[in-house]
Amino acid sequence: MFTRDLRVRDNPMLAAAVCADAIVPLFVLDEAMAAGWHGAPNRRRFLYESLRDLDATLRSLGAPLVVRHGEWVEEVAGIARAVDATRVHLARDVSGYARDRVRRLAARVGSVQLVEHPGVTVVSSGELRTGSGDAFKVFTPYYRRWLAAPWRRPVSVPERLVAVPDARSDYVPDPASVRDTARDVVAGGEQAALARLQRWASSSLAHYADRHDDLAADDTSRISAALHFGCLSPLEVAGRLRDRAGGEPFVRQLCWRDFYHQLLAARPELASRDLRQGGPWLDDDAGFSAWCAGHTGFPVVDAAMRQLLTEGFIHNRARMIVASLLTKDLAVDWRRGADWFMRHLVDGDVANNQLNWQWVAGTGTDTNPHRIYNPQRQSERFDPDGTYIRRYVAELASVPGAEIHDPSPETRARVGYPLPIVDHREAIEQYRARRRS
């Protein structure tokens, strides 16, 4: 059965399942997930597009997707019973919720064998351990081991699927039925993701090291949502690009993804609990609201927060800048920021989101936890011409030259743009004082 491995290429779950005489290619729209973060409209639409695409591909191979809506364990157990299944194959996932629902399923299906497969990450979570047998908490040693580890060989696309007859399917939902999505969200599905990756790799991979931090160039791969839903195999992407020009720094980013997944697999509580204690946090509701709306008075921060509302996406560098402003300058608990991101990001992913937030907030795996991002310096460095800011902050579109990074009070009044909600220097002194006390 499919979970977040919505592809036919290099899908070990599917490759193993087709060894049976006949299969039910099942996906259950989990009502519990839809009620929480995972019901976020941008991700829901991406999911529906991915299911439609997968259904079309599976049909062409001989067995349409069987979709069920409901309580995940009940639906899987029900269909296993109805078709007299001997095995349920699925990709091994890492979050506390995913682990728990597989445990509940195992208890529910009795003699039906549950077989878990790799495929969500390049190297399976738990495969690499520190000398003391723990998950890695520091990236660089993990990266060294990850590069040296033997990667599994990608599996082939099955040539033909034989469907169990009469497995009842509910409808595959219509992506157009999802309301309240952002305007410019990346398209879902394996075919769209493959095309995007191919286009991007031929034009931009070679420049990745120089350009991936350039906010205006916006020249990163944008495959994060496709990786989250498994429309692409991370192993296949890493294997194909690793030895090409520009491949090494790009594949390093895929390793960050694996790194956070292996840590969450070992410590699922980190989705909400600090790895190292942070705070004290302040309940700055007005500051939090201004941050969410993109009205902080810091142009680069507002550009990023409005990018989120328009595209369900923020450039990685900008994610770090906005997360730092929220947690260090405004002293707002990282969980509130992470929650806002999860409601809007099309690539919202518990491992990547929560653990990146912890990294920036200083409660996570950063070996320099008190790192501060000065929004103006970051803006001058990574958006020197202000193109990124002007793209998203309409009020500032006419502000010329370097003033864009910190417009004067007169300019702000003239164009209707707010003053900064905090004085960065003072806020950081207060942050340091709080840390000392």
Ligand SMILES: Cc1cc2nc3c(=O)[nH]c(=O)nc-3n(C[C@H](O)[C@H](O)[C@H](O)COP(=O)(O)OP(=O)(O)OC[C@H]3O[C@@H](n4cnc5c(N)ncnc54)[C@H](O)[C@@H]3O)c2cc1C
């Ligand atoms: C506060 C914060 C929250 C984040 N939340 C998420 C999230 O919910 N989901 C998510 O996929 N990424 C998240 N990231 C990581 C990163 O910002 C995105 O993966 C990246 O911006 C996606 O764009 P891209 O596909 O063009 O990346 P590229 O630069 O093209 O990188 C390729 C892939 O590598 C992986 N990757 C890149 N950077 C990171 C990173 N820092 N950590 C983990 N994996 C990485 C992603 O899968 C990405 O698609 C977050 C980062 C921060 C600082």
